[in-house]
Amino acid sequence: MRTLPGATFPLMSSEKAAEPGTGKPPMRDALVAAAFQLFLERGYEQTTIDDIVTLAGVGRRSFFRYFPSKEDVVFPDHERCLADMTAFLAAGTDDEEPVRRVCDAARLVLRMYAENPTFSVQRYRLTKQVPGLRAYELSVVWRYERALAEYLRRRFAARRDGTLQADVIAAAVVAAHNNALRSWLRSDGRGEASATVDHALAYVQSAFGGTPVPPAGEQPEDVVVVVSRRDAPLWRVVQEIESTLGRG
Amino acid sequence: MRTLPGATFPLMSSEKAAEPGTGKPPMRDALVAAAFQLFLERGYEQTTIDDIVTLAGVGRRSFFRYFPSKEDVVFPDHERCLADMTAFLAAGTDDEEPVRRVCDAARLVLRMYAENPTFSVQRYRLTKQVPGLRAYELSVVWRYERALAEYLRRRFAARRDGTLQADVIAAAVVAAHNNALRSWLRSDGRGEASATVDHALAYVQSAFGGTPVPPAGEQPEDVVVVVSRRDAPLWRVVQEIESTLGRG
DNA sequence: GTTCGCATGGCACTCAGTGCACTCCTAGGG
DNA sequence: CCCTAGGAGTGCACTGAGTGCCATGCGAAC
Numbered sequence: 001m002r003t004l005p006g007a008t009f010p011l012m013s014s015e016k017a018a019e020p021g022t023g024k025p026p027m028r029d030a031l032v033a034a035a036f037q038l039f040l041e042r043g044y045e046q047t048t049i050d051d052i053v054t055l056a057g058v059g060r061r062s063f064f065r066y067f068p069s070k071e072d073v074v075f076p077d078h079e080r081c082l083a084d085m086t087a088f089l090a091a092g093t094d095d096e097e098p099v100r101r102v103c104d105a106a107r108l109v110l111r112m113y114a115e116n117p118t119f120s121v122q123r124y125r126l127t128k129q130v131p132g133l134r135a136y137e138l139s140v141v142w143r144y145e146r147a148l149a150e151y152l153r154r155r156f157a158a159r160r161d162g163t164l165q166a167d168v169i170a171a172a173v174v175a176a177h178n179n180a181l182r183s184w185l186r187s188d189g190r191g192e193a194s195a196t197v198d199h200a201l202a203y204v205q206s207a208f209g210g211t212p213v214p215p216a217g218e219q220p221e222d223v224v225v226v227v228s229r230r231d232a233p234l235w236r237v238v239q240e241i242e243s244t245l246g247r248g
Numbered sequence: 249m250r251t252l253p254g255a256t257f258p259l260m261s262s263e264k265a266a267e268p269g270t271g272k273p274p275m276r277d278a279l280v281a282a283a284f285q286l287f288l289e290r291g292y293e294q295t296t297i298d299d300i301v302t303l304a305g306v307g308r309r310s311f312f313r314y315f316p317s318k319e320d321v322v323f324p325d326h327e328r329c330l331a332d333m334t335a336f337l338a339a340g341t342d343d344e345e346p347v348r349r350v351c352d353a354a355r356l357v358l359r360m361y362a363e364n365p366t367f368s369v370q371r372y373r374l375t376k377q378v379p380g381l382r383a384y385e386l387s388v389v390w391r392y393e394r395a396l397a398e399y400l401r402r403r404f405a406a407r408r409d410g411t412l413q414a415d416v417i418a419a420a421v422v423a424a425h426n427n428a429l430r431s432w433l434r435s436d437g438r439g440e441a442s443a444t445v446d447h448a449l450a451y452v453q454s455a456f457g458g459t460p461v462p463p464a465g466e467q468p469e470d471v472v473v474v475v476s477r478r479d480a481p482l483w484r485v486v487q488e489i490e491s492t493l494g495r496g
Numbered sequence: 497g498t499t500c501g502c503a504t505g506g507c508a509c510t511c512a513g514t515g516c517a518c519t520c521c522t523a524g525g526g
Numbered sequence: 527c528c529c530t531a532g533g534a535g536t537g538c539a540c541t542g543a544g545t546g547c548c549a550t551g552c553g554a555a556c
Binding site for chain 1: 541542543544545
Binding site: 134135136138139142161163164165167168170171172174175176178179180199200203204207208 | 424427447448
């Protein structure tokens, strides 16, 4: 159980001290690096906190100073991302389409994943096979979903069944986002993540939202006529409308 | 720390021994009863496993024979309910409307809650204020959602974007169900739970499903004509279709 | 230099969860 | 009637996460 050589985590970084908010404390990064190295080498459950702090060359107590639990070290940036999303939603004006707004908020999360593809893929493989981490990830995702739902509840305050619609749409947005994100992660971060998630979110917008893609250049006909076979499923009808409007 | 009097948990029950599958082991029920008594008295985190087993009058090791973790004692019947749901989905035939089927599956869960209103309400209050239990509940709900999504994925195998639609619809169904369930739980289990959840699921069916309410008596017109103002939001158009079809 | 604040480290403790071995108690077979 | 096999329950010791408390050390301010 050797100690990580000092060069691996630059204590001589431009950030000289741990300043919460301004820059990342180097010790925090060192702990994340040491933890992931061990998690990938021997697995999450086979790695103890003592192993991590020994490799990082810091005291055991310091680990819990930066991460409230062992699971948290696997999701080191979600707290900040959640704050970003909350701020993004709070900054919106009331003349925006609510569903479009929450879809854009979801894209913030995707961007965070896409910023570090290799890290994201490693974490994905880890969470996929460790039940405890999967459970923890659920609680993280749940907080994003709640942020979206709270925003929609405010926007839908006047609607009948506003809270119901808010909860359902938030869940649908998160599910679509996660579907696209996972598909991207399974491909080892190759390909364009944003295109995948755009496609997934367009489906949700087509089911719930206002205008999914503002026509911009080409205006749809002033009058839309849809002829539907009796008993055709509603999604088929919606699909028909979309293609008629030139959004297919 | 007295011991629970023997009369509180009928050891003289008709089930004389612990027979997995046939009847509930009385010891399991005794542990649940003792646990909830203490959780309500002094809180979840303030209650240790030792407290529970002492009150139940059994050995500490026996607790973990029945419940793999402390959280599990709070959700003693979800494992069976999940099995029921899986069986229900597997028993369906392929000529049924898939969305309707998963909505019916969700109603199974509601029925389980509605069978023991007081227990469900107590548990709700507990999970609402204990973060650890909330997280655990998320993992339970996630398994329901996965069961629904897997079913829909099979049914949508031929569709383009089938897995996306399956994931999104499953999430929407679960969110609608939970919205209704929580509203019912907040009312202390008064009122008709099934009516609330029916209303919530109808919203999801109207957004995704085939015929939300089979017309039965009155058939919709064979040809549907919708005239829409330019730039009207899609949900407004859908609303129009719905009212035209007589589903409003 | 002294002092204050802060990041860190060390120590001891609680408690959840596990592996193992032991004791009953019961069923069944000779 | 005895002997045995298996399963339910139990006691014990151990690991490891997470916490509270206090000491230490270091840089900044005074």
